[in-house]
Amino acid sequence: MSGALKENSGKPSEVEYTHFKDLQALEMERGRLYETIVVTWDDSMVGNAAPIGVLCTGDDTVTLYLYQGTRTVENVLNNGRFTVNVTLDPLIFTDSTLGDLEEDMFSHYRDFLHLRGADAFFTAEVVSVKKLVKRDRFGESELHVVKARAGDVMRAESFRMALNRGIYAVIESLIAYTRAEFSDPLVLRERIAEMNRVARKVGGPREKEAMRRIIQALESKIS
Amino acid sequence: MSGALKENSGKPSEVEYTHFKDLQALEMERGRLYETIVVTWDDSMVGNAAPIGVLCTGDDTVTLYLYQGTRTVENVLNNGRFTVNVTLDPLIFTDSTLGDLEEDMFSHYRDFLHLRGADAFFTAEVVSVKKLVKRDRFGESELHVVKARAGDVMRAESFRMALNRGIYAVIESLIAYTRAEFSDPLVLRERIAEMNRVARKVGGPREKEAMRRIIQALESKIS
Ligand SMILES: Cc1cc2nc3c(=O)[nH]c(=O)nc-3n(C[C@H](O)[C@H](O)[C@H](O)COP(=O)(O)O)c2cc1C
Ligand SMILES: Cc1cc2nc3c(=O)[nH]c(=O)nc-3n(C[C@H](O)[C@H](O)[C@H](O)COP(=O)(O)O)c2cc1C
Numbered sequence: 001m002s003g004a005l006k007e008n009s010g011k012p013s014e015v016e017y018t019h020f021k022d023l024q025a026l027e028m029e030r031g032r033l034y035e036t037i038v039v040t041w042d043d044s045m046v047g048n049a050a051p052i053g054v055l056c057t058g059d060d061t062v063t064l065y066l067y068q069g070t071r072t073v074e075n076v077l078n079n080g081r082f083t084v085n086v087t088l089d090p091l092i093f094t095d096s097t098l099g100d101l102e103e104d105m106f107s108h109y110r111d112f113l114h115l116r117g118a119d120a121f122f123t124a125e126v127v128s129v130k131k132l133v134k135r136d137r138f139g140e141s142e143l144h145v146v147k148a149r150a151g152d153v154m155r156a157e158s159f160r161m162a163l164n165r166g167i168y169a170v171i172e173s174l175i176a177y178t179r180a181e182f183s184d185p186l187v188l189r190e191r192i193a194e195m196n197r198v199a200r201k202v203g204g205p206r207e208k209e210a211m212r213r214i215i216q217a218l219e220s221k222i223s
Numbered sequence: 224m225s226g227a228l229k230e231n232s233g234k235p236s237e238v239e240y241t242h243f244k245d246l247q248a249l250e251m252e253r254g255r256l257y258e259t260i261v262v263t264w265d266d267s268m269v270g271n272a273a274p275i276g277v278l279c280t281g282d283d284t285v286t287l288y289l290y291q292g293t294r295t296v297e298n299v300l301n302n303g304r305f306t307v308n309v310t311l312d313p314l315i316f317t318d319s320t321l322g323d324l325e326e327d328m329f330s331h332y333r334d335f336l337h338l339r340g341a342d343a344f345f346t347a348e349v350v351s352v353k354k355l356v357k358r359d360r361f362g363e364s365e366l367h368v369v370k371a372r373a374g375d376v377m378r379a380e381s382f383r384m385a386l387n388r389g390i391y392a393v394i395e396s397l398i399a400y401t402r403a404e405f406s407d408p409l410v411l412r413e414r415i416a417e418m419n420r421v422a423r424k425v426g427g428p429r430e431k432e433a434m435r436r437i438i439q440a441l442e443s444k445i446s
Contacts, residue, residue: 210313
């Protein structure tokens with residue numbers, strides 16, 4: 001969906017997928033968190049899509065952190081299955097956050113639903129669910145830690161990569177760094193600290209090392 | 224360089240490139256701005272690398288906006304040639320911003336230098352240079368608008384895409400949107416406005432449309 005810009009209205013055309021056995025086919029690396037579209041369904045097979053971060057924990061295992069109160073967590077807890085869909089299309093992310101995707105945006109694969117036209121998707125079955133209470137600067141929230149096993153991994157010709165925010169956090173920090181002379185040091189530090197949190201949460205070793213170097217250089221530049 | 228994580232020390236291994244005739248081979252789209260590594264050299268062929276935004280303006284034309292005072296602008300104005308290098312490696316972006324890349328990070332191609340191990344690169348020859356004074360919230364700065372023509376487009380097996388911050392601006396805005404209840408409306412609006420500036424500067428029509436929808440939804444959510 002990212003390559004060929006589909007028309008805004010009307011459903012995306014069906015895409016052919018090649019079957020792979022594990023997440024290496026999507027170049028997903030253990031320890032990185034990817035922004036994906038998770039598709040779930042209720043007992044009547046009514047589909048639901050939401051942007052969800054998916055942590056890769058192995059060649060065929062992922063962990064999701066699902067906040068209470070979404071359709072996604074309800075469906076996942078209810079039937080123990082979902083698909084993880086890879087796209088770089090900003091309008092899919094936007095429409096599934098601001099409202100619901102149209103029904104014709106879902107497609108069947110075996111007894112799963114997936115995002116029609118996705119660059120790739122994989123089926124997943126829940127292995128364990130742990131409920132915990134998270135306390136952070138946004139307050140207290142109930143969180144379900146869902147461990148799941150990937151089944152069929154399906155990749156289309158249009159697949160380029162799964163979306164990882166690590167490199168963007170580094171780029172944002174570098175741009176902030178090159179403008180440091182013109183910035184309020186407090187605002188700058190807060191911005192870099194936020195990007196460091198993102199890189200540590202989603203990134204791999206090279207993103208984390210990059211942030212370490214940037215923070216070090218910045219401290220000697222503005223102090 | 225993005226796929227195979229090269230060792231931190233030591234030069235990256237040489238990579239084989241396939242030759243293409245224009246920027247379509249890198250899926251660069253007219254109107255989008257990509258974050259790349261521009262490699263230049265002085266009269267003694269001493270290489271220099273810097274992260275530079277490259278606006279694609281056609282199948283074989285690009286525009287660079289170069290601020291006064293960098294080695295890059297000096298070299299480009301001096302010899303009218305450079306290479307644009309595609310990588311997703313956070314440490315290359317970081318090290319070329321914070322300091323200089325080691326000499327062995329440059330490789331020869333015809334009479335050009337390029338970034339060794341880059342996922343792709345293309346040679347470029349300056350067509351025109353226009354000097355202007357830019358006034359923005361950071362003050363007044365002298366800017367060179369450099370129009371250039373792409374020559375040989377070289378792509379390695381590791382190439383996935385050129386880095387565009389558009390999708391990232393949309394994702395950041397959506398995450399801010401989903402946390403709107405817990406945020407200071409002023410801070411939130413400023414953040415979204417900044418991401419809208421990024422999307423308008425670097426993105427394509429789908430990123431711009433996504434930002435329009437997010438801002439509209441946000442305004443009815445927080446007002
Ligand atoms: C990029 C992005 C990543 C997100 N990741 C998560 C996540 O990991 N867990 C979660 O519970 N919500 C996450 N959200 C928020 C949900 O997508 C949001 O609450 C959505 O409205 C839920 O929709 P639903 O009720 O249809 O399931 C994310 C949102 C965005 C934009
Ligand atoms: C992601 C990114 C994009 C940048 N884009 C530009 C640009 O388009 N034009 C520019 O003059 N400087 C840009 N910069 C700043 C230069 O990279 C920076 O000034 C660098 O130190 C110049 O190095 P040099 O003196 O070796 O040329 C950018 C920096 C980053 C991190």
